[in-house]
Amino acid sequence: MKTILSVLLTISIVYSGIAQQSEFLEFSLGWKNYQVRDEYQSPLRYRGSGVAGGMGFSVLSQDLLKHFDADFFSANLKNGQKTSSPYEMNGFQYQHSQVYHLYEQSGVNYFAGIALKVNFGFRGSNSIGGFDTAFSLALVGRATYKESPNNPWMHQAALSIPFFAWATRPMYTAPAYVKKGNRFKNISHLFLTIPNYFGIDIQIGSTYFLNNGNAFRFDYRGQYYQILPIRPIRVLTNGFKTTALMKVN
């Protein structure tokens, strides 16, 4: 995990050096509701809520919006049965989106571009457990609106839909023991497209710019994704996040 974080931060720092526009370092804290159905292990839907936190980096300009962020999430999930035992969930998400200005209409600026997303989800209890990982490329549409140049509020909405993914899921049988040397034999690596991998990610929020150049952003984010081959899994997340944006350039 440390290695992954280091790589992501390095990427962010490299990009920050390239950009010449307004640049912000971001720290976020929020609350997220998580629902999952991992059909191979259980016919039941597990759900729960927990705290999500993260950090990121964004570059804002007239023509280009770049955004990197890494989020962690942890919660105890339960199914709806009376004897349900806690199912611990730990998740990590990273996304790098880059969108370009298309046009403006009635004060609304429209952008389109691409996003790279990384998603890890680990779930487990004493008796059952599972995981999913996916690296996906998504098309992103974004719109921003400011009532007037002097208004401190900027409102934004983004929608992204992945068109290609590489995912990893445990194969049909036990994840434990299946080792030869140090290589796990039972992990399946899948190159996927819609509908075997499908997702939708909606973000709606408002940013309030302070006089000193820093800002606060208030976001709602709803996500759904599914990985169908081998062990079908469907995940729905939904939550709010407050982000402090520190102007660094």
Place this chain on the structure above:
Amino acid sequence: MKIAIKTTWILGISFLFFSSCGRLILGADPEPTPMIVFDDLAYNIETRYSLFKDKGVDWQAITTEYREKINPDMGDDSLFQVLNAMLGELKDGHVNLSYIKDRGRNWSWKLDYPENFNYSIVERNYLGRNHRITQSFENTIIDSIGYIYYGSFSKTIKKKALNAMMDYMKDTKGLIIDIRNNGGGKLNNCGLLASYFTDTINDCMEFLYKSGPGPDDFDGPFAYEIKPSDTLNYTKPVVVLMNRSSFSGATFFPAMMSTFPNVTLMGDTSGGGGGIPFSFELPNGWVYRCSVSITTDCSGRNIEFGVLPDIKVDLDPKDEAKGIDTMIERALAELR
């Protein structure tokens, strides 16, 4: 200001929409009626269990018989009894059904056989008051012969601890590894411990993994390889003591050790448990597990039914009454 109010509304509506449509998007849970629970278990065992052919079990006939015992008004306790009895037909120690009151099992693989173990005798008359407890290994040296009692493979072995114990044992004439009443645990522990008793690379077992719902959907075979320990290789004579309660990991371990020329397996046939278990959940939240693999030893024999000893020895009740462990005595005699 108007746009801020609008945005707040949109956020609120989006949140409520997504929160409430979890059931719609992810699908509703199945109704946990006795018949739906039964059918879920019956189907998933049929498609996931790996040892039907080896055990000659006609699962269709079994499920037909037990389905007649299901009625819509039966309570949890009655349903548990029927499902547990059905799973018991598999005669597999790695098949269990658990709910809040009980963990169902069929332990005929050990209870139908002599116990062949009395820990009190081992502790008082062989390990003694001052024996070492190195992690999970209780060990001592008896007349220049090392004796290790290892009661569970569950706790991850620390290599430093194992090195320390093997260093203590390195000058002995021979070694007894007693895994009687060891109910198993982590396969990695078996491989790690075995790696100290060979100086060559060995393919000691092969695994086949259930890879799909069909009866012949298996992946493999995958060889399980043991590399010699890089710390110490004990190639002097070793006796592994086992009984019918040496189950799962304690069946994998003698299967691995049997490939080494310096090792003798002694006692009773091990309890088996060669199918690696995996756990699942039923529509009512109960958890069950079943074997999802097949393991064969280097001679191609399925170790689900246990590993055979090279020398068959039982605990003699007359010796036991005198505080003598017949099996340890036989092992000591073999190594002297």
